[in-house]
Amino acid sequence: MATEILAEITGMLVEIVGDEYLLAEEVTMKTTFNEDLALESIEFVALAELLHHRYGAEVDLMGFLAEKDMDAILAMSVGELVTHIGRITHTSLARAAAGTSAASAG
DSSP: OHHHHHHHHHHHHHHHHOHHHHHHSOOOTTOBTTTTTOOOHHHHHHHHHHHHHHHOTTSOHHHHHHTSOHHHHHHOBHHHHHHHHHHHHHHHHHHHHHHHHHHHHO
């Protein structure tokens, strides 16, 4: 699942910052948003929108960032975001499956 999420985030980043920059350096779980990708705040907003469209309101990038101090935000890796999305989507899938099981049992 993490590999799929990483690929989707990479695609979103290519859309936001342009692929020529990302082609020069492959995005990995260790790639940092600040130092490696030099993402601007407006690009974080664009990424938040794309994540919202793809994964729904539960994957709230701005809320995720709000839980971190400035140093943690500046050091954040793509892998941290992948892990966060994986955790959220896994929980959502589990809830949906439980709801489906309960509905079919009733």
